[in-house]
Amino acid sequence: MKSSIFSIRNVVLGLVLAALALPTAAETWTRYQGQPRGSKLKLEGTSTLHDWSVEGKLIAGFMELESNFPLDPAAKPPADAKLNAKVEVKIPVTSLLSGTQLMDEVMYEAMKQKQYKDIQYRLKQISVKTDAPAGALQFNAVGEFSIAGMLRTNSMVVTIERVDATRLKVKGDTAFKMSDYGIKVRAPLALPLKVGDDVKVAFEWLAAQKAEAAKPAEK
Amino acid sequence: MKNPQRLPDLSRRTFLKGSSFSTLMSMLGGVPLVAQEKSADPAAANVGKPIGRPVNCGLIGLGPWGREILATLSKIPEAHIVAICDTYAPMLRRGQQTAPKATATDDYKAVLQNKEVEAVFIATPTHQHREITLAALKAGKHVYCEAPLAHTIDDARAIALAAKASFKSVFQSGLQARSHPQRHFLLQFIRSGAMGKPVMARAQWHRKQSWRFTSPNPEREKEVNWRLSRKTSPGLIGEVGIHQLDAATWFLDQRPQAVTGFGSLIKWTEDNRDVPDTIQAVLEYPQGVQLTYDSTLANSFESDYEVYYGTDSAIMVRDNKAWMFKEVDAPLLGWEVYARKDSFYKETGIALVANASKLEAQGEGGAEDTAAATNALSFALEAFLGNAGKVATAVKDFKENFGEDDEALKEHLADLRKGRLPAAGYQEGFDSVVIALKANEAILEKKRIVFQQEWFDLG
Numbered sequence: 001m002k003s004s005i006f007s008i009r010n011v012v013l014g015l016v017l018a019a020l021a022l023p024t025a026a027e028t029w030t031r032y033q034g035q036p037r038g039s040k041l042k043l044e045g046t047s048t049l050h051d052w053s054v055e056g057k058l059i060a061g062f063m064e065l066e067s068n069f070p071l072d073p074a075a076k077p078p079a080d081a082k083l084n085a086k087v088e089v090k091i092p093v094t095s096l097l098s099g100t101q102l103m104d105e106v107m108y109e110a111m112k113q114k115q116y117k118d119i120q121y122r123l124k125q126i127s128v129k130t131d132a133p134a135g136a137l138q139f140n141a142v143g144e145f146s147i148a149g150m151l152r153t154n155s156m157v158v159t160i161e162r163v164d165a166t167r168l169k170v171k172g173d174t175a176f177k178m179s180d181y182g183i184k185v186r187a188p189l190a191l192p193l194k195v196g197d198d199v200k201v202a203f204e205w206l207a208a209q210k211a212e213a214a215k216p217a218e219k
Numbered sequence: 220m221k222n223p224q225r226l227p228d229l230s231r232r233t234f235l236k237g238s239s240f241s242t243l244m245s246m247l248g249g250v251p252l253v254a255q256e257k258s259a260d261p262a263a264a265n266v267g268k269p270i271g272r273p274v275n276c277g278l279i280g281l282g283p284w285g286r287e288i289l290a291t292l293s294k295i296p297e298a299h300i301v302a303i304c305d306t307y308a309p310m311l312r313r314g315q316q317t318a319p320k321a322t323a324t325d326d327y328k329a330v331l332q333n334k335e336v337e338a339v340f341i342a343t344p345t346h347q348h349r350e351i352t353l354a355a356l357k358a359g360k361h362v363y364c365e366a367p368l369a370h371t372i373d374d375a376r377a378i379a380l381a382a383k384a385s386f387k388s389v390f391q392s393g394l395q396a397r398s399h400p401q402r403h404f405l406l407q408f409i410r411s412g413a414m415g416k417p418v419m420a421r422a423q424w425h426r427k428q429s430w431r432f433t434s435p436n437p438e439r440e441k442e443v444n445w446r447l448s449r450k451t452s453p454g455l456i457g458e459v460g461i462h463q464l465d466a467a468t469w470f471l472d473q474r475p476q477a478v479t480g481f482g483s484l485i486k487w488t489e490d491n492r493d494v495p496d497t498i499q500a501v502l503e504y505p506q507g508v509q510l511t512y513d514s515t516l517a518n519s520f521e522s523d524y525e526v527y528y529g530t531d532s533a534i535m536v537r538d539n540k541a542w543m544f545k546e547v548d549a550p551l552l553g554w555e556v557y558a559r560k561d562s563f564y565k566e567t568g569i570a571l572v573a574n575a576s577k578l579e580a581q582g583e584g585g586a587e588d589t590a591a592a593t594n595a596l597s598f599a600l601e602a603f604l605g606n607a608g609k610v611a612t613a614v615k616d617f618k619e620n621f622g623e624d625d626e627a628l629k630e631h632l633a634d635l636r637k638g639r640l641p642a643a644g645y646q647e648g649f650d651s652v653v654i655a656l657k658a659n660e661a662i663l664e665k666k667r668i669v670f671q672q673e674w675f676d677l678g
Contacts, residue, residue: 034620034621036617036621037630057630060621092616094613095617095631097634097638099638101606101639102640103638104609114272
């Protein structure tokens with residue numbers, strides 16, 4: 001009898017541990033928060049007068065990566081690895097600076113800053129980029145940009161670098177057309193100036209791990 | 220003694236190469252075009268102007284200049300005047316006529332405690348600036364403080380240091396010419412070497428007036444005529460000349476090395492004032508360039524103007540309009556052939572107006588119709604409001620996203636300020652006080668004073 005009691009106890013204990021372990025494995029996520037320093041963003045375009053660019057250093061938001069998310073460049077992840085990540089990014093429009101206030105105001109007006117104060121990005125899907133150079137952690141990211149109140153799907157390649165034990169840097173570049181987001185630039189001083197539709201975007205986003213592991217934010 | 224706030228150097232070639240459209244673009248925010256300002260399209264009136272968010276304003280001091288600020292603010296859509304203040308009830312009532320919806324008070328502290336007020340304009344007597352400005356900055360307000368910042372260098376330093384430390388607040392000194400587009404156009408012109416090598420400069424401010432305000436009783440007499448006592452007055456050169464001295468220092472891109480002054484009380488001798496009504500000062504700049512300044516309350520001939528003399532031409536500035544008088548051996552710049560010309564006795568002045576040749580061709584009138592004729596105060600207040608609105612929005616956006624991180628916010632605001640609308644900040648305001656007050660000291664004591672570098676140092 002004694003042995004059967006032990007046996008039942010072990011089974012019960014095993015079941016309890018298994019019950020605890022299953023959700024834990026599924027919900028072990030690490031949250032990285034956008035930092036006020038160490039990020040940069042550059043938008044470049046053209047006009048009939050000269051090329052233009054604006055720059056910013058504030059990229060807010062967070063990313064949450066499941067525990068098995070590949071962050072070790074030495075261990076190349078399988079191409080079909082199922083990656084779970086949640087990323088939401090906010091860039092205050094007023095943090096984008098051209099170098100002159102008048103041009104800034106023109107840009108903010110074109111981006112409807114008073115109604116839509118942030119550029120937003122939300123990741124929908126991420127997968128391993130199979131033809132990435134050796135030693136680089138590159139991913140195909142599909143997400144949605146919200147600019148000037150318009151939502152559009154975007155695909156881009158991003159590189160994730162581990163800066164140190166708690167910080168990651170996400171680098172990438174993409175492009176969009178102003179017309180896709182309904183952006184119309186009114187030339188300053190009523191100049192006969194036309195701004196090109198294509199905009200190139202390059203960014204580096206520094207995010208740091210929070211002190212405690214967190215569950216994914218509620219949708 | 221180099222001015223640390225200088226703009227990048229321009230070569231003559233760069234200036235000439237960019238003398239039309241590309242120059243305009245390179246100076247966005249600086250150069251007006253008359254043809255556009257006079258467009259028949261009403262919507263075009265706002266084109267090119269900042270569209271920053273409204274700023275809630277409080278005005279402290281409603282004397283003649285304070286009411287001028289109030290009247291100018293009332294015409295700027297971004298300025299929401301929510302509070303006005305003066306210790307003298309009749310002045311407060313006059314202010315209320317311009318700003319009837321504003322809360323009126325005789326206590327400046329009530330303005331500073333008003334959470335609705337984001338920005339304050341301080342136009343009290345100069346010797347009261349320190350107390351009010353320090354309190355306003357401590358209260359987290361954006362501050363526009365009239366020039367001069369103070370009647371003593373110690374007070375001005377305290378103000379400048381407080382402004383420097385208050386990185387979330389925009390601080391602007393009331394040297395309004397620093398915001399005027401026409402002045403920025405001239406700055407590019409002079410710095411490019413288009414007038415040749417600087418030779419000398421002169422400036423004057425002449426009026427036939429007592430500088431005395433009427434008052435109903437002895438107490439008010441003392442309050443309102445603070446300019447007539449050496450204890451509280453920085454003198455003609457400190458109250459008025461400071462603007463022209465600052466302009467010369469800015470244009471010549473050098474701080475003066477020494478100043479010699481003379482002052483006399485000639486006309487207004489019967490009211491016990493001890494401030495001279497007629498002054499002269501010679502300011503010595505590097506490379507042998509000297510600025511001669513004179514001011515009087517006893518004769519109004521030729522009113523006020525500045526002249527900058529170079530080896531190729533002289534440039535005269537009057538009411539923020541300017542003309543170039545070329546030497547016969549000066550090289551041809553090209554555009555001046557088509558520019559508007561005005562006669563001054565036996566001389567012919569070439570109008571220095573942005574896009575002047577186009578104006579002439581379009582029959583738009585030229586210098587008299589340009590933004591040069593627009594009140595410099597208006598440009599200064601617009602710049603302050605634009606900068607204050609932008610900084611306030613940036614601070615709010617930053618805190619919403621990153622919380623309290625003052626060091627990172629400071630870096631962000633430093634980036635943002637690189638593209639600010641042109642205006643005199645705390646350093647320019649402080650420098651101008653040091654120069655003007657030392658000049659006043661030289662005038663009162665009829666002596667030569669050598670400027671020391673450390674007098675300008677704010678740490």
